[in-house]
Amino acid sequence: MASEYSSSIVIDEKKLNLMKLNILKAEQNNLKTREKSNEEMVEAIRKIIADEVKKNY
């Protein structure tokens, strides 16, 4: 079941922390330049998460 699978996902703390910082940096930078629209920022954050999950350290 999906919920059972979801509960079984183990969070990689290192990846999680990198995601947090990268998201905040992206937000901080966009506050400065306003280059990205809301939709673009949502996509950027989604990409930060997806890229980090896929990485192998």
Place this chain on the structure above:
Amino acid sequence: MLLKSVTMKNFRQYKGIQKVEFSTDKVQNVTVILGNNTSGKTTLLQAFNWCLYGIANFDTKDFLLNLDVSREMNKGATEYVEVEINLVHNETEYFITRNQEYTCDNRGTRPTPVKNVRVSYKQPDGQIEPIKQIYVEKTINEILPKDLSTYFFFDTERIGNISSKADVTDAVKGLLGLSVLDNAMKHLGSKNLKSSVIGKLTSSMDLTGNDRATSALAQIQSQQSRREAISKQLETVKSEIAHYEKRKEQLDEILRDNQSTSKLQTDKEKLEKNVIHEKKLLEDTFSKFNDDFNTNTVNFFAQPLMNRALNLLKEAKVDDKGIKDMNAQSIMDIIKRGKCVCGTKIENENDAFNHLMKELEFLPPQSIGTIIRNFKEKILTYNTTNDSFFKNIKSRYEDIFRYKERIQEWEDEITDISEQIKGKENMKKYEDDLNDVKKLLKDLNGKKERFIHDDGACVAEIERSQKVYDSLISVSDKNKQVMTYIKYAEEIYKWIETSYKEQEFVIREKLEGKVNNIFSKMYHGRRKVVIDDKYRVSLLTAYADDEVKTDESKGLETVKNFAFIAGLVDLAREKIISKAGNESMALSSEPYPLVMDAPFSNADDKHVSNISSILPEIAEQVIMFVMEKDWNYAEKVMGKKVGKKYRLNKETETLTFLKESVG
């Protein structure tokens, strides 16, 4: 944010292009602009406000064009007013420019609808890049929030008590870096926000061929939307409850403190009602008295005369042998008819005739004895009537007197109570208010309960739908991946939400500490500054074992506002760190300038000295517009800190030149 320069073109008395470059030196961080009254100091401050927010606080605020330029314009000519601010914010250089077009026609020179504001920034390679027009106002507000502009561009003589009125919460949070966290939370969102990260990921789950799962997901999203709507309504109701509970406390306190006044107020109202009732009775009784008096007046007032007549007639010898109410004419008529009422014939000189003739002797006009007898009887009847008339009138008169006496007595009491409660609040009004507030609170609490109940129903429905969804959704590889992303996204959201709450609390505590520290350096008294959850500032005075809010003089208000902005600037310089494991990043560490018009206004020597020593220490950049005479005192303390100095040379009422001054 540090100001590098401001360039004005035809802005009020600053004709042509005039530029001020501000000191950005770390040690000599003060820029002084010296000028006497009406030379254009406040106009300079307004130039900042107009350029950034389009606000100009002049009597003729629509007319900013230099009057000399305006007069020189010919029909059809066009001129511009322009102000450009060059500043550094978040290690990036920005150029903010606002202009307004003016044209001259038959009716004279007037502003046209053409006005615009632009923001551009310098990229690391030196290239200037414009900010998209839709983000211009937002960017300016991020650099320096409009709500805080009155603090940053501090007009000492006009600032007033703004800090206790304006809600600067968002502005302060933005300034201290919480906007980063706020935006991140908005973008991450939740499952029901389809345009957010989590919402999009949820929608991207593969539900092919599974209508029930699709419908369960739709139900989850719809219920979550409903929960959000309920949550907003609940927040509103809670804040309304908080507001009215505060009001209830205030009213309770007022009524508690004025319990005796309240009782007196009630007594007074009761007496006033009594007076009205009594006056009505008086009016009715008086009306009856008049009616009664008019019914028997003649007889009553004739009574003494009649009594006198009765006394006189008492001694008179009265032959009363006559038949009562019989008169001589009646006898003569019977004789003339020749037959008595009993049937006896009446003939000349017979017994009956003689008897009747004898009777004439006892009747008027030969005798008045019968009349006197009748008169006496009438007087006796009148006397009886008059006695009861008098008793009635007397009783009414006594009532009137009693009513008047009582009214007077109560009116005296009302006057006395009025004196006692003179100047005190109308307690009845507060009692009515309290009843209204209690009713409102009851309704609001009922509403709150309903919202909580509805929210619980939504949660139950979401759990049920979630179970359906989980049991049906296939755990395909694609879905496994999406579920992993969602798990991370939700973890990040939770972490940011917690950080936001922690930072919010820490920031207010720190700010209050800093503001009090600065305030104590400038004001030596038993007062302290408190900052509420809306970042409103007020002063408390130590009184016995308690601290109470007291009235603030204009001077004290200025010191308080100054301490607030100085504390904010000081805090903004500090690094507010967000920690993620061993890594961390600064959410904010931004220097801000203090731009002040007449900071020494109405200040004594000690005050001038205090301000002069504090200013350059707190702010990384200080820009002051000062009168020459005030500068003489301040220069002794902060002279060495001056990096740039200008003088305002006022040529005419419509023309001032800015001139850089050395030494």
